[in-house]
Amino acid sequence: xxxxxxVSLLSLCVxxxxxxxxxxxxxxxxxxxxxxxxxxxxxxxxxxxxxxSDNTSDEHCHSVSLIAGQHYDIGTVTIDVDGDILTVxxxxxxxxxxxxxxxxxxxxxxxxxxxxxxxxxxxxxxDYASEHEDGTTQVTYIIDIGEITGELCFAGHAEVxxxxxxxxxxxxxxxxxxxxxxxFKVDLTDCDGEDTxxxxx
Numbered sequence: 720x721x722x723x724x725x726v727s728l729l730s731l732c733v734x735x736x737x738x739x740x741x742x743x744x745x746x747x748x749x750x751x752x753x754x755x756x757x758x759x760x761x762x763x764x765x766x767x768x769x770x771x772s773d774n775t776s777d778e779h780c781h782s783v784s785l786i787a788g789q790h791y792d793i794g795t796v797t798i799d800v801d802g803d804i805l806t807v808x809x810x811x812x813x814x815x816x817x818x819x820x821x822x823x824x825x826x827x828x829x830x831x832x833x834x835x836x837x838x839x840x841x842x843x844x845x846d847y848a849s850e851h852e853d854g855t856t857q858v859t860y861i862i863d864i865g866e867i868t869g870e871l872c873f874a875g876h877a878e879v880x881x882x883x884x885x886x887x888x889x890x891x892x893x894x895x896x897x898x899x900x901x902x903f904k905v906d907l908t909d910c911d912g913e914d915t916x917x918x919x920x
Contacts, residue, residue, distance in 0.1 A: 780910035
């Protein structure tokens with residue numbers, strides 16, 4: 720009789736614990752979905768392609784090299800502005816492909832980027848992020864920036880695959896931490912396509 724009671728209690732515990740695990744997994748899955756959708760609710764779109772249409776002779780407002788593993792120049796990150804629309808395009812060359820990209824844009828003020836206490840960027844906290852289909856060589860973020868003008872700072876990170884799996888950064892200034900992460904500055908007044916008359920004070 721005692722054995723039957725023990726088995727029944729054990730079964731009950733397994734059922735209750737199993738339900739709790741299921742509820743926990745559902746809760747974690749829901750939280751993950753909410754986090755993903757909250758990023759998607761930002762006013763931007765992502766376009767990707769498996770063939771780079773970027774021509775190095777094309778005019779861009781700003782262009783920097785995309786550096787993988789600190790040593791490989793594997794493509795470019797370009798910035799363009801058309802009215803209120805900002806486009807940031809990652810392009811890879813050769814056999815390099817983009818598995819994921821992360822982008823953060825600030826007004827270049829101190830503490831504009833999410834960083835650790837050691838001044839390394841928190842890539843998981845970047846405003847824009849996307850995982851990409853196999854073979855993707857071009858990714859474009861299309862962002863409505865409203866009436867923002869002047870200088871902006873960009874941190875462009877990527878997870879890439881080519882000669883090996885590597886981390887890549889858009890080339891620029893050092894974050895100042897113990898990693899090789901970089902960011903770059905762009906003056907959007909240079910991107911309007913019109914000559915801005917000088918101001919006199």
